[in-house]
Amino acid sequence: xxAVGTVVWLASELMFFGGLFAAYFTLKAEARQWPPPGVELxxxxxxxxxxFLIASSGTMVLAVRSLERGNRRATVSWILVxxxxxxxxxxxxxxxxxxxxxxxxxxxxxxxxxxxxxFHALHVAAGLLLMLVALAIATGPGPVARRGPVVDSIGxxxxxxxxxxxxxxxxxxxxx
Numbered sequence: 579x580x581a582v583g584t585v586v587w588l589a590s591e592l593m594f595f596g597g598l599f600a601a602y603f604t605l606k607a608e609a610r611q612w613p614p615p616g617v618e619l620x621x622x623x624x625x626x627x628x629x630f631l632i633a634s635s636g637t638m639v640l641a642v643r644s645l646e647r648g649n650r651r652a653t654v655s656w657i658l659v660x661x662x663x664x665x666x667x668x669x670x671x672x673x674x675x676x677x678x679x680x681x682x683x684x685x686x687x688x689x690x691x692x693x694x695x696x697f698h699a700l701h702v703a704a705g706l707l708l709m710l711v712a713l714a715i716a717t718g719p720g721p722v723a724r725r726g727p728v729v730d731s732i733g734x735x736x737x738x739x740x741x742x743x744x745x746x747x748x749x750x751x752x753x754x
Contacts, residue, residue, distance in 0.1 A: 584731040588738045591701075595742050598694045602749060605686045613687045613754060617680050621751045627670040628747050631702075634663035635740045642733045645716055645726055653716045653729075660736070661709045664702055667743075671699045694746055701739050708732045 606612045613619075641656035675692070682692040712732045715725045 580727045580731050581734070584734050588734060591738065592742075595694075595697075595745075598690075598697065599745070599749065602690050602694060605690055609686065614685050616684075617687055619678070619751055620674065623670070624674070624747065624751055627667045628743065630663045631667040631740055631743055634660045634667070635737050637663065638733045638736045641712070641716075642726075642729055645729050650716055654713060657709055657713050657716065661706060664706050664709070664736075668699060668702045668706065671695060671702070675699075691750065694750065698739070698743055698746055701742070705732075705736050705739050708735060 637656050637660040641653050641660060644650075644652035644656055675696075680688045680691075682688050709732065712729045715728050718725065
C-alpha cells in the first residue's frame with residue numbers, strides 16, 4: 579500500500595512540475611529573445627552538480643539493496659553518501675540563487691527560472707529530510723523486513739527528484 583500511495587503522490591507531483599514546464603515553454607514561445615540579454619548561467623558548474631545528483635540515485639539504490647540484505651551498516655553508509663551528494667547539489671543551488679545576475683523580478687525568464695529551480699530545491703530539501711527519517715528507520719531495533727518499504731518509498735521520491743532535475747537541467751541549461 580505504501581508503494582502505491584507513493585507512486586500516486588509522485589504522479590501528482592509530476593503534474594505540478596508539468597505545469598511549470600508548460601509555463602516555461604509558453605513564456606519562451608511568447609518572448610522575442612530567450613533567455614533575455616544579460617542572463618548568464620553557469621552551465622558547466624551546474625552540469626557537475628547534476629552529476630552529483632544523478633550519482634546520488636545510484637547510492638540510494640545501494641542503500642535500499644543493503645537494507646534488503648539486512649546490512650544496516652552499509653545501508654547507513656550509503657544513505658549518508660546520498661545525503662552528502664544531495665546536500666552538495668542543494669548548496670550549489672542556493673549559491674546560484676545568490677550569485678546570478680538576474681532576479682525573480684528581473685523579467686519573465688527570471689520568474690520562471692527561480693520558480694522552477696526553487697520548487698525543485700524545496701523538493702531536494704524535503705528529500706534530505708526524508709533521508710534522515712530513512713536513517714532512523716534503518717538503524718532502529720527489530721527486524722529489517724518491516725523497514726524496507728518505507729526506505730523504498732523514500733528512494734522512489736529521491737529518484738523522482740533526480741529525474742525532474744534532468745528535465746529541468748536539459749530545458750534550462752541545454753535547450754535554452
